[in-house]
Amino acid sequence: MNTWITATFSPTGSTRAISQAIAAGKEQQHIDLLKPTEAQLIPATTPLLAVVPVYGGRVPAIAIERLSALQGEGGPAIAVVVYGNRAYEDALLELKNTLTGCGFRVVAAAAFIAEHSIARSIATGRPHEQDKQTAAAFSVAIDAKLALPLAEQAEVSVPGNEDMKPLPQMPATPMVTDACGGCGYCARQCPTQAIPAGNPRTTDASRCILCMRCVSICPRKARILPPPLLEGMTARLQLCASEPRLPELYV
Numbered sequence: 001m002n003t004w005i006t007a008t009f010s011p012t013g014s015t016r017a018i019s020q021a022i023a024a025g026k027e028q029q030h031i032d033l034l035k036p037t038e039a040q041l042i043p044a045t046t047p048l049l050a051v052v053p054v055y056g057g058r059v060p061a062i063a064i065e066r067l068s069a070l071q072g073e074g075g076p077a078i079a080v081v082v083y084g085n086r087a088y089e090d091a092l093l094e095l096k097n098t099l100t101g102c103g104f105r106v107v108a109a110a111a112f113i114a115e116h117s118i119a120r121s122i123a124t125g126r127p128h129e130q131d132k133q134t135a136a137a138f139s140v141a142i143d144a145k146l147a148l149p150l151a152e153q154a155e156v157s158v159p160g161n162e163d164m165k166p167l168p169q170m171p172a173t174p175m176v177t178d179a180c181g182g183c184g185y186c187a188r189q190c191p192t193q194a195i196p197a198g199n200p201r202t203t204d205a206s207r208c209i210l211c212m213r214c215v216s217i218c219p220r221k222a223r224i225l226p227p228p229l230l231e232g233m234t235a236r237l238q239l240c241a242s243e244p245r246l247p248e249l250y251v
């Protein structure tokens, strides 16, 4: 069995959970795209599994930028997006195009569902056991494809528009309540350096991508979304994202 390199951008952990379910027992190296990446050549003999979340139907720009530091030598890649049960729109095509542009052959792709990291009442508890079983079956199908002669390892087609929808504008940043003790943990963990280390009670709106990491990791639960924003987003999502969706596999 091949061992794989995985690369994930997972502010609140569910993208990483999907990556671990797909690559169970195969992970040789994990590249954490929450941190700046170094240029790295991925040998053609080592499959790359890239897993990113969907934000507004696209891949977060910083994840694309950091993934682009990886250079393939014509080897296989698996493109996976994780979304909060609304829609993944152009994100899977964007990820596939990025990997192709970096010199990989995208031989498998998938869209998985996870709990919505903003509106936690949407797709609560996913990925669930059935999602993990689907991830394991996907992994087996990828192994079978990679065992074929190279000429038979066709690249996959995925849904999405080449004329991609615009990147989303974030309507707000998290706010900080009086519970904050000023420990600076959120500043060290923010993937975009939007929280000043010397003043973690503030947020630089020009850098914040509303990834929810600081909200999910603050030990005092002192970072929250402004309540009216959360209520409005949850109500909108309840209208269009409450029917459970199934993972889609392309292999």
Ligand SMILES: Cc1cc2nc3c(=O)[nH]c(=O)nc-3n(C[C@H](O)[C@H](O)[C@H](O)COP(=O)(O)O)c2cc1C
Pocket: 009, 010, 011, 012, 013, 014, 015, 016, 053, 054, 055, 056, 057, 058, 082, 083, 084, 085, 086, 087, 088, 113, 114, 115, 116, 117, 118, 209, 210, 211, 212
């Ligand atoms: C800013 C933002 C935008 C999002 N946009 C979408 C979306 O367009 N469609 C969707 O179904 N889920 C959307 N989600 C939900 C995430 O894709 C989903 O919760 C994902 O699993 C988060 O990954 P993580 O747990 O690794 O952070 C969005 C989440 C955030 C924070």
Ligand code: SF4
Pocket: 176, 179, 180, 181, 182, 183, 184, 185, 186, 187, 200, 201, 217, 218, 219, 220, 221, 222, 223
């Ligand atoms: S918001 Fe939370 S993590 Fe950030 S400085 Fe305050 S207590 Fe620490």
Ligand code: SF4
Pocket: 011, 173, 174, 189, 190, 191, 192, 193, 194, 195, 203, 207, 208, 209, 210, 211, 212, 213, 214, 215
């Ligand atoms: S400040 Fe914004 S970008 Fe940084 S962790 Fe919090 S939500 Fe994410």
